[in-house]
Amino acid sequence: MLKLTTPISEQTVRDLRAGDRLSLSGRIVTARDSAHKLMVEKRPDFIRPYLKDSVIYHCGPVVAKNPDGTWRFVSAGPTTSSREEPYEADVIKEYQVRGVIGKGGMGDKTMEGLVKCGAVYLHAIGGAGALTAKCVKKVEDVLMLEELGSPEAFWIIEVENFPLVVTMDSTGNSLHKDVEKASSVKFKELIQQSK
Amino acid sequence: MQGIDLKTALTELIRRSSTSFGKEWEAAIRSASENEEQGTGARVALETILENIVLARESSAPLCQDTGFLNFFVDYPSGGKESVYTEAITKAVIEATEKQYLRPNAVDILTGKNSGNNTGVNAPIISFHQWDNDYIRIRFLQKGGGCENCSSQYKIPDTALGAGRDLNGVRKVVIDTAFKAQGQGCAPGVLGVAIGGDRASGMKLAKEQLFRKPGERSNDTALAELEQKLLKDINGLGIGPMGFGGKTTALEVFASTLHRHPATYYVSVAYACWAYRNGIMTIKGDEVTYA
Incomplete structure (x- = not known):
């Protein structure tokens, strides 16, 4: 398994291929629906330093506040990425993001962004919330908590050995497209059966 | 009281409910995991899921x-x-x-x-x-929410799918739901199906099917057969856990019926992730x- 730590260079990312398993450490940022809409419509600068050469995590965590005022992730698996399809390519380009973690894969527009800017899509295991939270070693900060609410805020976190699979790479390979194509052949056969 | x-x-x-996953479903996922090839993405995904189930239960974490x-x-x-x-x-x-x-x-x-x-x-x-x-x-x-986005409701006949007003037509639209979901609803999924009713009562009954346990077949022979056929067909799609490809795309299909209006024939499908x-x-x- 490859070990990667943020910040990640464009060259490192361009060497990754769909199917590679990797273990990610370092600072990453959670962002989901409202955050993506905001990033594309308002292009805020406050998030810029956190995203450059780093990784976005599609996640709306369950978070607890410690007695000393710091935060702790309790459950934090990936959310479905396809909802960010209208926005992701623009976000990657605007903020020079090198990776996007989520589940379910993304479409053609995002793929164009990955190829053009040098970034990858990384798949985590959906529903594995408790296990993934254990990879979150520290919550550094939270931005827009009041405005967006806890699941949708930008959580700046430090992860250690977060296990991921590259499912879309910067050469245009997508495991999601491969599975969809193969299942579509089976689907057509099944639909034609008369009982 | x-x-x-x-x-x-x-x-x-x-x-x-939130932290301690049902033992019957855990067993179903374990046997699905053993059925996938060693070292494949599908197997690793299911093993991770099993590890997570144990950890959540032990630590009372969602x-x-x-x-x-x-x-x-x-x-x-x-x-x-x-x-x-x-x-x-x-x-x-x-x-x-x-x-x-x-x-x-x-x-x-x-x-x-x-x-x-x-x-x-x-x-x-x-x-x-x-x-x-x-x-x-x-x-x-x-x-x-992710799997709720994969739920669907059809009115048949459906020309594009060639689905008529019979159980084979129902079979086609339910497979369509699983196909369209791909890995996005956290496959392997559980599909609650209600045939008939109006749009509201149908979807509600489809959801209530999700209280059934693995292997709990419908009392009606025709529906029980449909459930088994659908489970086999959906797993034949090869979408697999998380959409990584593999043998397990669904863990269960549970069907039920309501009387319908002569003009309508709805099929409501409540798609649940493995972690419902x-x-x-x-x-x-x-x-x-x-x-």
Whole structure:
């Protein structure tokens, strides 16, 4: 398994291929629906330093506040990425993001962004919330908590050995497209059966 | 139930559901995992899922961070007051959110504001039913948003799918739901199906099928056959756990029917992720039991 730590260079990312398993450490940022809409419509600068050469995590965590005022992730698996399809390519380009973690894969527009800017899509295991939270070693900060609410805020976190699979790479390979194509052949056969 | 603190009992129902995954479903996932080839993405995904189930249970942490739409189905003896249950459920949901058994998941449509405690207009979702039994049953279902987005409703005939008004037509549209979901609804999924009814009653019954246990076939022979055929067909799609490709795309298909209007023929499909959570609490006298 490859070990990667943020910040990640464009060259490192361009060497990754769909199917590679990797273990990610370092600072990453959670962002989901409202955050993506905001990033594309308002292009805020406050998030810029956190995203450059780093990784976005599609996640709306369950978070607890410690007695000393710091935060702790309790459950934090990936959310479905396809909802960010209208926005992701623009976000990657605007903020020079090198990776996007989520589940379910993304479409053609995002793929164009990955190829053009040098970034990858990384798949985590959906529903594995408790296990993934254990990879979150520290919550550094939270931005827009009041405005967006806890699941949708930008959580700046430090992860250690977060296990991921590259499912879309910067050469245009997508495991999601491969599975969809193969299942579509089976689907057509099944639909034609008369009982 | 004078001797019972209903709110506390309900908070425990939520804790159990959110953090302690059903043993029967865990066993179903274990056998699915053993059925996938060693070292494949599908196998690794299912092994990770199993590891997560154990960890969540041991640490009382939510199995999945999306603690879902909170659906309560309350059956209570005739003559009881709904407000007793509504108040206790609301308080329990607020407490469970404070204790991090639940993520705040209720967002105001017009302001976009998250209420922060899972309460709001129709949140939590409570359905009441008075019955002639002398005990109370509260069924609790947590259905994630990602898989709810994969649920669907068809009116057949459906020209594009070549689906007519018979069980083979039903089979086609249900497969379509699983195909369209790919890995996005956290496959392997569980599909609750209701055939007939109007659009609202159909989807509600489809959801209630999700209280069934693995292998619990319909009492109707034709529906039981349809369930088995659908499970085989959907797993034949090869979408696999998380959409990584593999043999397990669905864990179960549960079908049910309602009489329909002559002009309509709806098929409602409630697609649940592998991690949909539920629990049933029964109150007999002063005794509370969980299942």
